[in-house]
Amino acid sequence: MHRQTRLALAALLATGPAALLTASASAITGPAVSDTTLASAAQIVVGDHDHGCSGVLVDPEWLLTAASCFADNPAVGLTVPAGKPKLKTTATIGRSDLSGSDGATRDIVQLVPRSDRDAVLARLNRPVINVAPITLATTAPAAGEELKFAGYGRTKTEWAPLKLHTGTLTVGSSTATTATVTGKDGAAVCMGDSGGPVVRTTGGTPQLTALNSQSFQGGCFGIAATETRTGGISARVDDLASWVNSTTGAPRITDFNCDGAEDIAIADPKAAVGGNDGAGVVRIVYGNNKGTVEINQDLDWVSGGAEAGDWFGEAIATTDHNQDGCTDLVVGTPSEDLGDSTDAGMADVLYGAPSGIGTGTVKDTHFEQDAGTGAIAGSTPETGDRMGQAVAAGTTTSGEPFLVFGAPGEAIGSVPKAGIAFYVRDSTSIGITTANVGISQDSTGVPGSVEANDGFAGSIAADANHIAIGAPGEAIGTDANAGNLAVFSHKLNSEGRPTPLFGLDQDLDTVSGGSEAGDQFGKSLAMVPYRPSGAAAATDSILAVGSPGEDLDIDGVAKTDAGNVLTFRITAAGTYTQLNNYDSGTASDDVTGTSEAGDRFGQTLAAVNTAPHAVGTAATMKLAVGIPGEAVGTATKSGAISTFSLIGSPGANDRWIEVGTSGLPGQPAADQQLGTSIHLTGTKLYAGMPYGPSSYGALYALPMANVIAGGTNTAITTYQPGQGGLPAAGARFGYAAR
Structure with missing residues (x-):
C-alpha cells in the first residue's frame, strides 16, 4: 500500500542531521494499543491504497495529520494545495483493530495545509459522533520528556498491520516547529505512521503535542538490518490551537x-x-x-x-x-x-x-411532483403550486444532508393555496437521496389549520438543529394575512416527518405585538445555530422573523407597512423565548433610521454565526435586515439595509447602509430597492441590486468591517454584467446570491 518512491527518501536525505526517512507513508515497532488514550487516532488511505499514513481527530469533522501524506514528492517539498485531495482519501477513526466495526469511516474532502511545518488539517465528509476528539497541548515538548506516539504503519514484522501500535519516545530538543525525538526500548516510527499522534498525558487526559513526521526507521519492516537508529523528528502542534480552532x-x-x-x-x-x-x-x-x-x-x-x-x-x-x-x-x-x-x-x-x-x-x-419517490412522487403538479418558491438546505448535527422545498400554492384536499413543504433527507447512508416526506398544516402536530391562501412554506429557514416554515398568508382569527410559522426539529417522528415543536404568531402572550390583517408575520425567516454559555456545542438556534406588513405607531402617528423583525432563541429541548424586537424606530432613539409608511422593514433577512463552535456573542451573531421600500431623501424606494447583532442590544450594535455608504457606489435613486437581496457569510454581506442602477442589475460584496457597528470601510467587490468576465446581458442580476 506504500509508494516505492518513499523508499528512496533515505538516499535523497542522506546528509547531515536531515538524514531521516520521511515517515509519511510510515507504523510504530511497538505493541498493539490496548488503552483508550489514543482512541482518536486514525488510519488514512490515499487513492487505491497508493499509500497510507496516520492522523488524529481534533474536531468531529477534522483530522490533523502530516502534509507529507498528500505531497507529490515529500523529499523535495511539503507543499500541498488547499482544497479537495487529488485522490480519493479514506480515514478510519477510533478503530484500533481495523478488522472491527467500531469507530467510523469517512472520506477526506478538504485539506487546509500549514506552510511552516509537516501538518495539514483534513476535513471529513461528515462528523464523527462516537469518537471524542483529542485536545491540543499548550506547552512545547521539553528536553528529556517522554511522550507516547502511535500509528497504523509497518511494525518490525508486518508490512500492513491491522492494529494501531504505540511506542514511547524521548524528546531531545525543540525548535519553533519541530522536536527531535528518539524511540525508547527500540520503538521507532515506520512507514505509514506519518501524521500519527504524539501525546502527553496530564491528569489522566491525553493532549496532542506533536505529529510523527520523519524517522531513521531502525527496526522497521523492510529497512536494512544495519539501520539501528530510532531517532526522528516530530512536527509540533502545541502552538496551533488558534489555527485549528479558527479553521474548524x-x-x-x-x-x-x-x-x-x-x-x-x-x-x-x-x-x-x-x-x-x-x-x-x-x-x-x-x-x-x-x-x-x-x-x-x-x-x-x-x-x-x-x-x-x-x-x-x-x-x-x-x-x-x-x-x-x-x-x-x-x-x-x-x-x-x-x-x-x-x-x-x-x-x-x-x-x-x-x-x-x-x-x-x-x-x-x-x-x-408526480416524479421520483416519496411524497413528491405522490403529489400532483397543479397550476399555481409554485414548488421551489422557498428552498433551504444543510446537514443535521449528525451530518445527514437535508433539503426543504416550499410549494405555498399547493392545494391540500380541496383547499386552494394552503401550501406544503417537502423535506428530503438521507438518514441511512452517505450520498444522494430522493427519500422525502410532505409537511402541511394537516400533518400530525403541526400548529394551525389548513385554510385557503395560507401559503404555508412560502418561507423556510433551517440549520443543523431546527427548521422553521412560514405561512405569511395565514389568517389569525378574522385578520387575513396576519401570518404564522411552525418550528420543527430534525428528529423524525413516527410518520417519518420532522417533529413539530411549536407555532408562533403575534396573538401569543409570548410574542410581541398583536396579529393584524396584512402583517405577514413570517414573510421572511433566517436561522443560525447558537451555543449558549455553559453549553458544549451549538445545540440551540436563533430564529429571526420578519413582518414587513407590520403597522407601527411612531410618535403617535400610524405608519402602515413600516415593518419589524422579532428574534427568538430555540433550545435543544424545543422551547423558545423571544429575544429582541427590531425596527427603524423614531428619530430620537438609538437605532439608526426612522420607521416610515411603506418601508417594509424585514422584507428580507440574512443571518450568520461567524464562530458557530464558540459561545455566541454579540460580535459573532449577525443579522441583516432588508428595507427595500425605504425612501432616502426624495428618492422613493431607494432602499436600505440595517445590520444588528442577533443577541446584543439593537441600538448598540446597528449600522445603517444605503447607496453611497459602506462602500456602495453611486447615489440613492428612486426604485433601486436596496435590501431586496441580501446574504451574510462569515466574512461578507452580499447586497444585490437587481433593480438598478445598472440596467442589468449588480451584486456587491461588502467586507464585514463595512457593515458592522464601528467598522471601517475597506474595498468592496462588484459583480456586474459586462465586467469581470460576466457577459453584458441580463435583467435582474443579483436577485439572489449564495
Whole structure:
C-alpha cells in the first residue's frame, strides 16, 4: 500500500542531521494499543491504497495529520494545495483493530495545509459522533520528556498491520516547529505512521503535542538490518490551537470546484435564454480568478428547458449534499410549467466537482411532483403550486444532508393555496437521496389549520438543529394575512416527518405585538445555530422573523407597512423565548433610521454565526435586515439595509447602509430597492441590486468591517454584467446570491 518512491527518501536525505526517512507513508515497532488514550487516532488511505499514513481527530469533522501524506514528492517539498485531495482519501477513526466495526469511516474532502511545518488539517465528509476528539497541548515538548506516539504503519514484522501500535519516545530538543525525538526500548516510527499522534498525558487526559513526521526507521519492516537508529523528528502542534480552532470553527464557504477558494452563485431569474424572456440563469463566479460560467435550463445536464417566464433561480441555496467536499447549488424554479399546469414549479440540486459545477459524474438531482419517490412522487403538479418558491438546505448535527422545498400554492384536499413543504433527507447512508416526506398544516402536530391562501412554506429557514416554515398568508382569527410559522426539529417522528415543536404568531402572550390583517408575520425567516454559555456545542438556534406588513405607531402617528423583525432563541429541548424586537424606530432613539409608511422593514433577512463552535456573542451573531421600500431623501424606494447583532442590544450594535455608504457606489435613486437581496457569510454581506442602477442589475460584496457597528470601510467587490468576465446581458442580476 506504500509508494516505492518513499523508499528512496533515505538516499535523497542522506546528509547531515536531515538524514531521516520521511515517515509519511510510515507504523510504530511497538505493541498493539490496548488503552483508550489514543482512541482518536486514525488510519488514512490515499487513492487505491497508493499509500497510507496516520492522523488524529481534533474536531468531529477534522483530522490533523502530516502534509507529507498528500505531497507529490515529500523529499523535495511539503507543499500541498488547499482544497479537495487529488485522490480519493479514506480515514478510519477510533478503530484500533481495523478488522472491527467500531469507530467510523469517512472520506477526506478538504485539506487546509500549514506552510511552516509537516501538518495539514483534513476535513471529513461528515462528523464523527462516537469518537471524542483529542485536545491540543499548550506547552512545547521539553528536553528529556517522554511522550507516547502511535500509528497504523509497518511494525518490525508486518508490512500492513491491522492494529494501531504505540511506542514511547524521548524528546531531545525543540525548535519553533519541530522536536527531535528518539524511540525508547527500540520503538521507532515506520512507514505509514506519518501524521500519527504524539501525546502527553496530564491528569489522566491525553493532549496532542506533536505529529510523527520523519524517522531513521531502525527496526522497521523492510529497512536494512544495519539501520539501528530510532531517532526522528516530530512536527509540533502545541502552538496551533488558534489555527485549528479558527479553521474548524469557521462557517463553510461556497466552493463549487472545491479548490479552497470562495465562489459565488448569482441568480438572474428574469434573464432571457435563447430569446425566451424570463427563462432565468444563474451565473457562477469562481474564486482565484478561475472564470465564470452560466447555468440555464438549455444545458443538456440541467433538467427542463428554458422557457419564457420560468424564472429559473428565483430561489437558491447552497450545501454539500452529496458530501464530496464540493459545494452543490440548490435551485428553485417556481414558475416552471409542467404539462398544462402553469407555475407548478420544480427544484434541482446541481452538483459541484473539481473541474466546476456540472462536470462530475452525477450532475443534477431533479425534483418535481408526480416524479421520483416519496411524497413528491405522490403529489400532483397543479397550476399555481409554485414548488421551489422557498428552498433551504444543510446537514443535521449528525451530518445527514437535508433539503426543504416550499410549494405555498399547493392545494391540500380541496383547499386552494394552503401550501406544503417537502423535506428530503438521507438518514441511512452517505450520498444522494430522493427519500422525502410532505409537511402541511394537516400533518400530525403541526400548529394551525389548513385554510385557503395560507401559503404555508412560502418561507423556510433551517440549520443543523431546527427548521422553521412560514405561512405569511395565514389568517389569525378574522385578520387575513396576519401570518404564522411552525418550528420543527430534525428528529423524525413516527410518520417519518420532522417533529413539530411549536407555532408562533403575534396573538401569543409570548410574542410581541398583536396579529393584524396584512402583517405577514413570517414573510421572511433566517436561522443560525447558537451555543449558549455553559453549553458544549451549538445545540440551540436563533430564529429571526420578519413582518414587513407590520403597522407601527411612531410618535403617535400610524405608519402602515413600516415593518419589524422579532428574534427568538430555540433550545435543544424545543422551547423558545423571544429575544429582541427590531425596527427603524423614531428619530430620537438609538437605532439608526426612522420607521416610515411603506418601508417594509424585514422584507428580507440574512443571518450568520461567524464562530458557530464558540459561545455566541454579540460580535459573532449577525443579522441583516432588508428595507427595500425605504425612501432616502426624495428618492422613493431607494432602499436600505440595517445590520444588528442577533443577541446584543439593537441600538448598540446597528449600522445603517444605503447607496453611497459602506462602500456602495453611486447615489440613492428612486426604485433601486436596496435590501431586496441580501446574504451574510462569515466574512461578507452580499447586497444585490437587481433593480438598478445598472440596467442589468449588480451584486456587491461588502467586507464585514463595512457593515458592522464601528467598522471601517475597506474595498468592496462588484459583480456586474459586462465586467469581470460576466457577459453584458441580463435583467435582474443579483436577485439572489449564495
